[in-house]
Amino acid sequence: MMTITQSATLPHAPTKSVEAVDPVYRQIRDLVYKVSGIYKAEEKLYLLADGCARRMKQLGSRTPREYWDQLTAQPGRDGELRHLLNEITIGETCLFRSQPQLDALRKVILPEIVAERTKQITKRLRIWSAGCSTGEESYTLAMNMLEESERLLKGWTVEIVATDLNDRSVETAKAGIYGDYALRSTTEYFKRKYFSTVDEKKLQVRPEVKKLVTFSRLNLQDDSKMLFMKGMDLIFCCNVLIYFDGVSKSKVINHFFTNLNFGGYFFLGTSESLMKLNEQFHLVHFPGTIAYWKPSLKSGKL
Amino acid sequence: MTASVAVMIRERVQNIETMPAIPAVFLPLLKLLGNASEDVKLDEVVRLVSYDGTIAGQCLRVAGSPLFGLAKAPESIKGVVLSLGLRRVETILLTCCLGQAFPAKTWVLDPAVFWRHSLGCAMVCRKFSEKLAAVDGEKAYMAGLLHDIGFMVNCLVFPKEFAVAMERACREEIPLDEAEQATMGFTHGETGRALAEKWKLADDVIEVIAHHHAIEQSQKAQPWVALVHLSDLLCRMRGLGYGYYERHMVDLMADPAWAILLKEHHDLGGVDLVRFTFELDEAVEDIHALVAAVFGSPAQRACPQ
Numbered sequence: 001m002m003t004i005t006q007s008a009t010l011p012h013a014p015t016k017s018v019e020a021v022d023p024v025y026r027q028i029r030d031l032v033y034k035v036s037g038i039y040k041a042e043e044k045l046y047l048l049a050d051g052c053a054r055r056m057k058q059l060g061s062r063t064p065r066e067y068w069d070q071l072t073a074q075p076g077r078d079g080e081l082r083h084l085l086n087e088i089t090i091g092e093t094c095l096f097r098s099q100p101q102l103d104a105l106r107k108v109i110l111p112e113i114v115a116e117r118t119k120q121i122t123k124r125l126r127i128w129s130a131g132c133s134t135g136e137e138s139y140t141l142a143m144n145m146l147e148e149s150e151r152l153l154k155g156w157t158v159e160i161v162a163t164d165l166n167d168r169s170v171e172t173a174k175a176g177i178y179g180d181y182a183l184r185s186t187t188e189y190f191k192r193k194y195f196s197t198v199d200e201k202k203l204q205v206r207p208e209v210k211k212l213v214t215f216s217r218l219n220l221q222d223d224s225k226m227l228f229m230k231g232m233d234l235i236f237c238c239n240v241l242i243y244f245d246g247v248s249k250s251k252v253i254n255h256f257f258t259n260l261n262f263g264g265y266f267f268l269g270t271s272e273s274l275m276k277l278n279e280q281f282h283l284v285h286f287p288g289t290i291a292y293w294k295p296s297l298k299s300g301k302l
Numbered sequence: 303m304t305a306s307v308a309v310m311i312r313e314r315v316q317n318i319e320t321m322p323a324i325p326a327v328f329l330p331l332l333k334l335l336g337n338a339s340e341d342v343k344l345d346e347v348v349r350l351v352s353y354d355g356t357i358a359g360q361c362l363r364v365a366g367s368p369l370f371g372l373a374k375a376p377e378s379i380k381g382v383v384l385s386l387g388l389r390r391v392e393t394i395l396l397t398c399c400l401g402q403a404f405p406a407k408t409w410v411l412d413p414a415v416f417w418r419h420s421l422g423c424a425m426v427c428r429k430f431s432e433k434l435a436a437v438d439g440e441k442a443y444m445a446g447l448l449h450d451i452g453f454m455v456n457c458l459v460f461p462k463e464f465a466v467a468m469e470r471a472c473r474e475e476i477p478l479d480e481a482e483q484a485t486m487g488f489t490h491g492e493t494g495r496a497l498a499e500k501w502k503l504a505d506d507v508i509e510v511i512a513h514h515h516a517i518e519q520s521q522k523a524q525p526w527v528a529l530v531h532l533s534d535l536l537c538r539m540r541g542l543g544y545g546y547y548e549r550h551m552v553d554l555m556a557d558p559a560w561a562i563l564l565k566e567h568h569d570l571g572g573v574d575l576v577r578f579t580f581e582l583d584e585a586v587e588d589i590h591a592l593v594a595a596v597f598g599s600p601a602q603r604a605c606p607q
Contacts, residue, residue, distance in 0.1 A: 039577060042584040107475070107549050273576035283575055285539035285552040290576060293553065 024064040025049050028084075031071065036085055036242035037273040044271075051087035055080070082243060089239040089269070095136045095178065096185040097238075098270050100288030102144055105234070108286055109265060110152050113233060116263065116296070123156040128232045128259070130220060131240030132162035135173025135213070136182055139205050141236070142212040143194045161229070163218035173215050176205035221248055226255040233261050238269040250277045257281060263296030307488055314459050315496035328399040329501070331392065344383055351379050351395060360398040360596050361391070367592045369425060369585060370394070389440040397421065397447060401596055410457050410465045415545040417593045420447050422542030425585055426533035429578070434567040442529060445510045448503070449530045452494025452511065453478075459493065460486065475549035477538075479515040491515055517559050525566040528559035540579060541586050 025045055032048070033039045040048040052067055059080075061067040071080055096102070117123060125145070129138040138160055145158045164170050179202050183191065195203035218225055220240070235256050241249050256266055257280055266281065267289075268274060274281065274292055281292035330350055351358050358379055365382040366375035370390070376382040383391045401417065409416070427446030431437035456464035463486045471481035482489040495512035503511075509523040510530045520527040535552050537543060554560055554575065564570045 033577065039580040041580055043587060103547065104551075107547065108551055112551075271580060273574075273580075275574070275576075282553050282556060285536070285554065285579070286550075287539055287543070287547055288541060290579060293551070 021045055022049075022064050024068050025052070027068060028052060028064075028071065032081075032084070032088070033273070035081060037275050038085065038089070038239070038242050038269070039271050039273060040088065041271065048088055051084055054087055055084055058083075085242050089242070093133055093136050094182045094185055095140045096187075096190070097137065097140070098289060099185075100286065101236075101267055101270070101291075102140070104286035104289055104291065105141075106144060106148060106152075109234070110148060113263070114152050114156075125153065125156055125158045125234075126232050127158070127160045127234045128229060128236070129160060129162040129213075130218075130235055130237040130256070132164050132169075132173060132215065133166075134169050134182075135162060135176060135215065136178070137236055137238060138162035138173065138213045138215070139176060139194075139209055142209045143190055143205075145212060146194070146209065158212055160213040161232075162213050162215045163220075164215075165217065165219050167217055170215050170217050174210075176210055177202050178204075220252045220255070223251070223255070226252075226259070229255070229259045231261060232259050233264045235260060235264070235266045237266070239272060241268070241274075242272065246277070253278045253281075257294060260294045262294060264294050266292040266294070268292075308492065311459075311488065311493055312496045312499075315455060315493065315500055318455075318458060318497075328396075328402075331395055331399065344380070344388055347383070347388065347392065347395070348379050357395065357398050357402065360401070361394050363595050364394045364397060364592060365391070367588060367595075369588045369592060390443075393424070393440050393443045393447065396444060397424070398596065400447070400451075410461055410468050411453065412545060414593050416450070416453060417596075418589055419537055419542050419544060420450055421593060422537040422582075422586070422589050423447070423449060423530065423533050425589065426536055426582060427529055429582070430529055430533060430573075433573050433578075434563075434569050436567060437529070441506075442526075445507055445526055445530050446533055448498070448507055449510050449514050449534060450490060450494065451497055452490025452492070455493035455497050456482075456490055471544070472546045475547050477515075477548055477550070478544055489515060517562065524562050528562040531559040532557065532563065536579065536582065540582050542589065 025048060029040050029045065029048055049064075052064060056062075056064075056067045059067070059070060061070055071077060071084065113125065127141055127145075129141060132138045142158075142160050145153060145160070149156075149158075162173065164173070177198055183203060191203060194206050194209050196206055198204050218229075220226065221244075237256065241252060244252060253274065257278060260266060265284075268291075270289065274283075278292075280294070282295055284291055284293045331347070351361065361379060362376055362382065364370070365372060365386060370386060372385055376385060379391070382394070386394075400420075424443045424446035427442035428439045431439040431442040453464075456467075464482070467478065467481045467485045470476075470485055471478045474481070479489045479491070491512050491514065495508060498508045498511045506523040506526050509520050510527050513520040513527050514530045514534055517524065517527050517531050532554055535554060535557070538548055539552055560570070
């Protein structure tokens with residue numbers, strides 16, 4: 001089991017070690033979970049400690065305990081928690097971030113949706129990448145849907161709606177140019193099939209992938225605009241809700257629930273929980289991943 | 303399953319005289335565990351274990367795993383008992399004995415995968431029981447550990463038939479019990495029950511082994527069956543399944559087993575199932591390490607080719 005040591009003198013990036021973890025990190029882990037729903041598992045605690053170390057350096061705090069005080073004491077605790085959340089989720093944006101989510105989508109969910117709608121004349125699938133940042137998740141979904149276009153989704157129209165609050169992110173997303181770090185989990189197969197080379201270090205997603213995705217700016221807290229996002233089969237919202245306070249979070253989640261079709265699924269980040277903010281969604285498990293399900297009418301589980 | 307199939311299974315299991323060398327300590331230990339009382343003598347257990355150096359050694363290794371939370375690796379069986387308590391040591395011993403009971407050459411499925419699942423399920427059962435005040439954690443562990451012994455019987459008594467079922471489950475990515483039912487006409491629930499009866503396991507445990515895939519058929523120990531059923535599903539969804547992708551969605555809280563357990567244990571309603579799941583993930587590496595240490599490294603294949 002990996003645990004952490006922390007220098008008693010100056011803050012520095014903690015290293016993985018077999019020695020006992022500073023119990024303060026477990027306290028911080030629990031606080032982060034309570035406030036944001038992000039859970040850093042024991043073997044990933046060093047990532048949390050890394051994030052803390054960077055913040056401690058910024059703040060000049062000398063020990064994890066001192067940092068804990070800064071995280072919990074007024075004034076400024078809410079701001080500091082946001083900084084920490086930024087630190088611990090920063091590296092999570094990349095293409096093909098969660099293979100279990102993609103497996104669930106292609107192996108379980110799509111066959112189910114396709115089977116349910118065999119009799120419908122218009123076959124349309126709508127996916128919303130909410131808080132899409134610079135487009136990694138949106139394009140990953142698009143490529144996976146294209147993979148199914150000659151099989152499960154033959155004759156289907158797929159539409160991926162990708163939104164983010166940040167204009168600059170949306171512009172970057174539209175360009176669809178990614179470097180090694182964002183592409184670290186992308187296989188050669190996908191790179192060859194769906195990207196063209198920009199230069200030695202960068203690849204750009206091909207037009208046929210872009211065609212599936214519509215990027216736009218949207219504030220998830222803008223109630224009037226949220227009302228127009230109806231008819232979704234799937235919603236992905238990764239590491240976005242963690243920054244919202246409890247009330248805004250429940251409001252956004254309610255919008256997601258309303259905007260989903262019956263039988264639709266809502267996915268969060270891989271270590272993120274909805275906590276108990278919505279009683280209508282069913283928490284469901286797929287191999288290696290969890291999701292929230294809006295039961296179909298005929299399941300009688302609403 | 304027809305009555306004649308049940309009779310056939312029972313007869314064939316009764317006749318497993320070729321049952322590979324079960325450690326001498328195993329059956330007496332089961333009997334002691336069956337009593338489930340505190341007056342089981344410490345010395346009796348230590349004496350039984352001392353018959354078998356291999357088991358004693360394994361017991362020390364298991365007890366030293368992070369899964370059991372000892373700060374320092376224990377040096378003697380007595381030391382383990384003093385730190386972990388007699389009942390927990392009994393379950394550790396049982397784990398080791400079962401590992402010894404079945405040699406690798408008869409396995410249709412990878413033994414490491416089997417043990418990871420059994421041990422994983424045992425741990426999850428105990429973890430659930432920690433959340434449910436009224437549940438005996440060690441009994442839960444034992445029920446989880448033994449729930450799939452039917453697979454061992456399948457490997458010993460019906461290897462060809464079981465290989466077909468296994469191949470189908472992997473190919474179609476369906477639950478193993480469905481594949482067994484479709485190809486063999488019975489499941490590891492029935493074969494496991496026959497062995498459990500032969501071993502004279504406690505009634506509750508027999509119920510768990512027989513009905514963890516068909517909870518509605520359980521007459522006597524429904525909450526136990528429900529507990530193991532849910533833990534089994536959770537393990538299979540979190541990387542402690544049978545080594546292949548199971549193509550299905552699991553809605554634990556809508557499962558009839560959840561309602562049965564909740565009726566008996568109201569504190570189940572307060573369990574944060576997402577966090578519980580994430581915490582289970584933390585134990586997965588430890589379980590892999592423990593299985594490699596005690597039962598040997600996994601083979602290269604997960605499914606029959």
